[in-house]
Amino acid sequence: MNAIYSNTPVSPKFVDRLRSMPKAELHVHLEGATDATTVWELARRNNVTLPASTMEEWQAMYTFRDFNHFIDIYFLATECMQTPDDFIFMIERFLEQQAQHNIKYCEAFLSASFMLDKFPQDEIIAALIEGVKRGEAKHGTRLYFIPDIARHEPETGHRVLDFVLKGKEQGIFIGLGLGGKEVGFPPELFSDVFAEARRQGLHVVAHAGETEGPQSIWGAIRSLQVERIGHGVRAIEDQQLVEYLRKTQIPLEVSPCSNYRLKVVPFNEPHPIRVLMDQGVYVTVNTDDPPMFSTDLTSEYLLLARQGFSWDELWQLNLNTVEASFLSDEEKAIYRAEWQAFVLQ
Numbered sequence: 001m002n003a004i005y006s007n008t009p010v011s012p013k014f015v016d017r018l019r020s021m022p023k024a025e026l027h028v029h030l031e032g033a034t035d036a037t038t039v040w041e042l043a044r045r046n047n048v049t050l051p052a053s054t055m056e057e058w059q060a061m062y063t064f065r066d067f068n069h070f071i072d073i074y075f076l077a078t079e080c081m082q083t084p085d086d087f088i089f090m091i092e093r094f095l096e097q098q099a100q101h102n103i104k105y106c107e108a109f110l111s112a113s114f115m116l117d118k119f120p121q122d123e124i125i126a127a128l129i130e131g132v133k134r135g136e137a138k139h140g141t142r143l144y145f146i147p148d149i150a151r152h153e154p155e156t157g158h159r160v161l162d163f164v165l166k167g168k169e170q171g172i173f174i175g176l177g178l179g180g181k182e183v184g185f186p187p188e189l190f191s192d193v194f195a196e197a198r199r200q201g202l203h204v205v206a207h208a209g210e211t212e213g214p215q216s217i218w219g220a221i222r223s224l225q226v227e228r229i230g231h232g233v234r235a236i237e238d239q240q241l242v243e244y245l246r247k248t249q250i251p252l253e254v255s256p257c258s259n260y261r262l263k264v265v266p267f268n269e270p271h272p273i274r275v276l277m278d279q280g281v282y283v284t285v286n287t288d289d290p291p292m293f294s295t296d297l298t299s300e301y302l303l304l305a306r307q308g309f310s311w312d313e314l315w316q317l318n319l320n321t322v323e324a325s326f327l328s329d330e331e332k333a334i335y336r337a338e339w340q341a342f343v344l345q
């Protein structure tokens with residue numbers, strides 16, 4: 001695996017501090033956070049055939065040639081998740097992993113377009129509630145879901161919305177997202193569904209500006225009126241857009257390792273989050289699909305430290321994540337106080 005650009009040595013003490021700082025995360029996919037071993041176990045349990053004869057071969061397929069290759073593997077992984085109990089199991093493991101990095105609060109995507117035909121909606125919602133209840137009790141990390149529409153399956157849009165509204169009533173979903181293949185499926189295709197979601201009081205977010213350029217980000221802002229943008233790093237190709245993002249402070253959910261692994265950013269270059277932050281754009285740090293990109297949230301902050309970010313800058317990014325969350329002001333205040341207590345230690 002190629003080494004990602006770094007120009008600044010970091011002490012083990014600094015790494016410990018990054019690991020122990022309380023964190024929040026806003027852009028991580030439940031299915032993509034499920035590691036290769038777990039997917040392999042689920043495949044065996046559910047009699048799903050993967051195109052690999054050993055666990056090692058399956059693991060080796062997590063080296064992605066490009067974005068479409070990644071989506072193909074991601075889809076295969078979701079095929080192995082066949083029962084509501086699988087989701088309870090995955091959520092408990094996910095929250096265990098998040099707690100290892102002291103992630104106190106998390107908003108995670110669910111690939112809803114891929115699950116609609118597998119389970120009755122009530123059953124899967126009950127399983128998600130149960131998984132969150134068990135995981136939160138054991139590991140102390142709070143979790144809400146943002147189910148997303150796979151943009152390359154646009155016909156699922158209204159059914160996903162219906163599912164999200166049901167789960168919102170039960171307190172487990174807080175928003176609607178848009179993921180999947182960005183190329184060929186512009187945000188404008190989803191303007192009706194997103195308008196309805198906003199009317200129904202859902203928060204709305206969309207992946208944009210990852211494999212497509214600034215036009216996709218403008219589309220997500222103008223057609224979908226998103227409150228945050230997943231990735232958005234290709235905004236740097238359009239100075240007018242950078243200026244718009246600076247003025248409006250629409251947060252970007254940036255996932256540096258994901259961008260390197262999917263070749264959105266070349267390995268030998270610093271990540272554009274530096275330029276975006278320096279120009280006053282509101283940025284946050286996230287993992288996207290941690291085991292698929294050999295990362296975790298501590299490693300994401302560490303990567304930025306190795307690219308010259310100071311402790312104060314990393315701390316600001318960490319605070320940004322709480323402020324950009326969909327929590328109420330009262331709830332944010334609780335996390336702010338916890339973050340403050342860490343600084344005073």
Ligand SMILES: [Zn+2]
Pocket residue numbers: 027029179207230288
């Ligand atoms: Zn993502």
